[in-house]
Amino acid sequence: MHLIYLFLLSIFVSKADGNSRKTIFQCDQHFDESQPEGVIEFPSLPKQLALSHGVNNSKPEQQYNLQCVYTFVAGSRQRVRLEFDHFLLSGSSENCDIEYVDIYSEVESVDEDILSSALGGRYCGTVAPHVRISLRRVMKLVLHSRSTNHEDNHGFRAKYSFIPEDKFIAGEPVGGKKCSFIIDSSDRKIGTLYSPTYPGTYPHNMHCSYLMKAGRGERIRLFFTDFDIFFGGEHCPYDSVTIFDGPTPASPIIRKVCGLQQRMEVYSMGNSLLIHFNTTHPAKSDPRGFIMDYEFSTRFVNIDKLLNKQRGVTHIRGTECDVRVESNRETFHTISSPNSIQPTPPAPTSFMDFRESRTWRRLYLPLIL
Ligand SMILES: *[C@@H]1O[C@H](CO)[C@@H](O)[C@H](O)[C@H]1NC(C)=O
Numbered sequence: 097m098h099l100i101y102l103f104l105l106s107i108f109v110s111k112a113d114g115n116s117r118k119t120i121f122q123c124d125q126h127f128d129e130s131q132p133e134g135v136i137e138f139p140s141l142p143k144q145l146a147l148s149h150g151v152n153n154s155k156p157e158q159q160y161n162l163q164c165v166y167t168f169v170a171g172s173r174q175r176v177r178l179e180f181d182h183f184l185l186s187g188s189s190e191n192c193d194i195e196y197v198d199i200y201s202e203v204e205s206v207d208e209d210i211l212s213s214a215l216g217g218r219y220c221g222t223v224a225p226h227v228r229i230s231l232r233r234v235m236k237l238v239l240h241s242r243s244t245n246h247e248d249n250h251g252f253r254a255k256y257s258f259i260p261e262d263k264f265i266a267g268e269p270v271g272g273k274k275c276s277f278i279i280d281s282s283d284r285k286i287g288t289l290y291s292p293t294y295p296g297t298y299p300h301n302m303h304c305s306y307l308m309k310a311g312r313g314e315r316i317r318l319f320f321t322d323f324d325i326f327f328g329g330e331h332c333p334y335d336s337v338t339i340f341d342g343p344t345p346a347s348p349i350i351r352k353v354c355g356l357q358q359r360m361e362v363y364s365m366g367n368s369l370l371i372h373f374n375t376t377h378p379a380k381s382d383p384r385g386f387i388m389d390y391e392f393s394t395r396f397v398n399i400d401k402l403l404n405k406q407r408g409v410t411h412i413r414g415t416e417c418d419v420r421v422e423s424n425r426e427t428f429h430t431i432s433s434p435n436s437i438q439p440t441p442p443a444p445t446s447f448m449d450f451r452e453s454r455t456w457r458r459l460y461l462p463l464i465l
């Protein structure tokens with residue numbers, strides 16, 4: 097039995113309002129995993145019903161008020177995915193009062209009052225919401241309309257589906273938090289981490305933390321294959337991803353980033369890394385978050401051995417084996433290629449950074465080993 101429950105599709109309120117007759121329809125619909133995917137469309141008022149309440153859709157002057165709540169409830173270990181392929185409502189992004197869609201993608205339970213839920217975004221005009229993925233099992237979409245626009249292509253169409261939540265469970269969840277995980281090398285050496293609700297627009301006012309714990313002698317490599325975080329300014333004062341070179345926020349920061357990044361790669365110095373993903377207010381651009389591959393391995397260059405306690409030679413944080421050689425007077429340093437005794441594939445690339453005081457000169461010598 098496939099079920100699209102039409103809970104209420106017949107409530108109306110009519111009242112005299114000057115000359116025009118206002119009809120408020122409620123047209124709530126409920127979807128659950130008994131139908132794994134489907135399409136919702138507006139306008140979708142059955143003609144018969146509209147007519148029986150005196151609404152003639154072909155008469156532009158006829159006004160009605162509409163509030164439809166679409167509730168999507170995923171099964172256990174599932175999320176709701178919603179993707180719009182047509183969107184043309186009245187109004188413009190600055191002025192959404194005649195007709196709009198509100199999306200609530202962080203709803204805890206079906207019974208939760210949407211007035212107390214975080215609004216994930218309000219959309220109208222021609223700017224369609226991007227893909228949405230619920231943070232938990234429930235997503236609600238509320239359509240408000242008192243538009244008199246009855247043109248043919250006016251309305252929206254979206255495809256919904258229920259998807260497995262596995263890929264959003266990055267590791268061992270930490271104490272009831274929505275998106276705090278410990279990722280331990282003893283569970284797996286290689287993995288992929290998706291930010292919550294990726295590639296759907298991420299929730300605002302969210303704090304996620306990922307603690308990566310490597311084993312003895314291992315270092316950690318992160319590689320971001322997609323990265324789209326709202327760019328709020330040079331030092332990322334709003335949404336950001338911060339990578340700490342150690343287990344706590346007191347550890348040195350390798351990088352704090354936002355905006356669009358391509359193929360960003362980061363190595364830990366030792367055997368732990370902490371990642372914070374903090375978001376603030378709703379971003380107009382509907383950013384999608386990030387995908388990050390990670391690897392715990394002993395094959396990465398051992399920094400202590402590489403530097404061999406030489407004064408003035410430092411490792412450049414976040415890289416596998418780039419070093420900086422700094423000197424005030426004539427000194428002698430030995431730079432040996434990492435793992436020079438037994439080369440291990442794939443060969444790392446090192447960059448040496450020589451600095452002299454006064455005449456500040458920078459010189460990179462790529463040594464392909
Ligand atoms: C609805 O309005 C159109 C255009 O004014 C008219 O042709 C049509 O007969 C009306 N339908 C009903 C059922 O009133």
Ligand SMILES: *[C@@H]1O[C@H](CO)[C@@H](O)[C@H](O)[C@H]1NC(C)=O
Nearest residue numbers: 302303304338345372373374
């Ligand atoms: C992220 O937000 C949490 C909670 O508000 C805060 O404790 C933490 O310091 C923030 N992290 C960064 C890097 O700003």
